[in-house]
Amino acid sequence: MDECGDKDSGLHELAASVAGVSYFGSNFYRKPYFLRASLSGAQGMVHVGLFVGGFDGDVRVQQVVVEEVPRQNTLISVSEEYLSRAHKDAATGDQRTAEEKKQDHPMMARYPGARLYRSRTVEYEKMSLPLTVLNSEGVASENLDLTGDITQHSYQIENVSTLKVFQNYLEAIEKLGFTLEYACEKAECGGDDASEALGERLAVTGDVENYFRDPHYLIASREVAEGRVVVGIYAGGFEGEVWLQQVVIEETGTENDLIEVNADQLYQEIERSGKALVYGIYFDTDSAEVKENSAEALEAISELMTSHPELDLYVVGHTDDTGESDYNLSLSGRRAASVAEVLTAQYSVESGRLAAAGVGPYAPVAGNESKEGKRLNRRVELVRRL
Numbered sequence: 001m002d003e004c005g006d007k008d009s010g011l012h013e014l015a016a017s018v019a020g021v022s023y024f025g026s027n028f029y030r031k032p033y034f035l036r037a038s039l040s041g042a043q044g045m046v047h048v049g050l051f052v053g054g055f056d057g058d059v060r061v062q063q064v065v066v067e068e069v070p071r072q073n074t075l076i077s078v079s080e081e082y083l084s085r086a087h088k089d090a091a092t093g094d095q096r097t098a099e100e101k102k103q104d105h106p107m108m109a110r111y112p113g114a115r116l117y118r119s120r121t122v123e124y125e126k127m128s129l130p131l132t133v134l135n136s137e138g139v140a141s142e143n144l145d146l147t148g149d150i151t152q153h154s155y156q157i158e159n160v161s162t163l164k165v166f167q168n169y170l171e172a173i174e175k176l177g178f179t180l181e182y183a184c185e186k187a188e189c190g191g192d193d194a195s196e197a198l199g200e201r202l203a204v205t206g207d208v209e210n211y212f213r214d215p216h217y218l219i220a221s222r223e224v225a226e227g228r229v230v231v232g233i234y235a236g237g238f239e240g241e242v243w244l245q246q247v248v249i250e251e252t253g254t255e256n257d258l259i260e261v262n263a264d265q266l267y268q269e270i271e272r273s274g275k276a277l278v279y280g281i282y283f284d285t286d287s288a289e290v291k292e293n294s295a296e297a298l299e300a301i302s303e304l305m306t307s308h309p310e311l312d313l314y315v316v317g318h319t320d321d322t323g324e325s326d327y328n329l330s331l332s333g334r335r336a337a338s339v340a341e342v343l344t345a346q347y348s349v350e351s352g353r354l355a356a357a358g359v360g361p362y363a364p365v366a367g368n369e370s371k372e373g374k375r376l377n378r379r380v381e382l383v384r385r386l
Contacts, residue, residue, distance in 0.1 A: 004032040018051040018062040028053040028060040044068030072164070076172035077109040083176065083224045105151050105248050107229075108172065111165055114155040114244065118204045121285040122150045123378075124293075127249055129219050129232050130201060131182040133190040138197040144181060144219060146230055148251035152204045155244040162235040165242050166216035169233045178220035178231060189215045199234045202245040211236040211243035226371075227251040263303035266382065270311070275383045277365070279376075281339060288334035290342050298339075301382065302347035314383040315340045317358040320374035325361055333358030339380055355385060 005011050011029050018034075033052040038045050044067070051062040077094040094101075094109050101109075103116050110116070126147050130140035157165060166185070174180075189195045195215040199208035214237045221230045227250065234245040269276035280297030281290060290298075305311060317332035317339070336356035343349040366373035 001031050004034055015051045015053060015062055018049045018064050020064060027055040030054050043070060073167045073171040075112055075168045078172045078176050079107055080176060082107040105153065107248060110155055111157055111168060114157045117154040117156050119153045120204045123282065125150050130198060131219060134194045134197045146249045146251060148249050151248045153246045154204045157242040157244060159240060160242055162214040162216050162237045162242050165244060166235045170218060173220045173231055178222040181219040181221055183218040185216045186214055189217055199236050199245055202232050202234045202247050208236055208243060210238040213237045263300050263307055266300060266304045267308060270382065270384050275381050278380045278382060281380050283335055288331065288338045290338050298343060298347055301343060302349055305349045305353060312353045312385040314385050315354055315356045316381040316383055318363060318377060318379045318381065319360050320377040321361040321368040329358060329360035332360045
């Protein structure tokens with residue numbers, strides 16, 4: 001008892017370390033007994049810690065068993081073929097269901113047993129990834145500023161440490177030939193506030209809730225044929241569960257050359273073929289809301305309508321062939337309607353001069369087998385209406 005010291009000498013902290021929680025019944029440290037023992041097992045050392053303390057005639061026992069096991073760092077399946085755009089099945093050992101494969105990014109399988117919490121894909125958007133610890137205001141002194149197609153996933157994984165999850169992702173990324181741009185773990189990522197803010201920068205919802213303990217974070221990149229691919233990983237834990245934030249950004253260069261944002265050019269195309277293809281109007285995946293970076297194309301259409309008051313148009317939405325055709329048909333119609341509504345509400349185009357319609361994937365201008373073909377098929381067309 002006396003050998004264990006008193007509360008002020010760290011006795012309470014000793015009991016808490018065995019209990020694994022900061023609060024375990026703060027009065028149960030009187031008449032203490034503590035022991036630590038170890039024994040060699042088949043896979044490594046087994047360590048046992050016991051703390052026995054009493055209060056008002058009751059005794060509380062804190063027990064911890066730590067079993068050393070060999071490290072496993074090869075649990076993430078990756079696909080080298082994805083980076084060369086030759087899509088094949090994922091690496092040997094991939095145990096995902098068909099539905100899980102559809103949900104995950106084509107380049108990287110989820111950690112075994114992980115549950116997808118939420119995912120999000122945005123075409124051609126900006127994102128800034130911290131390359132240093134965040135300060136008290138949530139700002140990094142150095143960032144990797146990127147523009148490209150962004151895919152985010154949040155996974156929940158039970159009964160595993162952030163360290164094990166992180167090491168597997170790190171090895172998977174290195175296997176694909178990525179170069180590590182920045183990494184931190186635990187205290188290196190800052191205190192709780194800095195760690196939480198770091199995870200929120202990658203999270204789909206912008207929130208990691210309580211999952212910022214024992215943090216591990218990395219940013220890695222690799223040059224491929226179509227540009228640079230950047231991967232961000234953040235693993236944070238809470239009560240024996242890990243929440244993994246994953247982002248993949250594929251830089252593809254500017255898309256401004258996909259549309260001639262010039263009213264005269266649009267009119268010449270309509271005069272020549274009865275229609276003009278517009279690629280500068282953007283939507284999030286599965287969304288019909290017109291994004292702010294569509295302004296240049298919308299202004300060109302507005303100028304076209306002002307310069308040619310005799311011109312009435314069909315605004316026709318098109319999609320690629322990813323997913324269910326009926327859904328894409330509906331989505332293209334809703335997107336066309338949104339474009340017409342924005343032109344009317346924000347650019348003063350008379351509503352009677354525009355009629356919206358969607359044809360989904362049924363009128364492609366390129367094959368859907370390649371990423372570039374899909375990009376060309378996702379468009380809005382202006383069609384002359386008699």
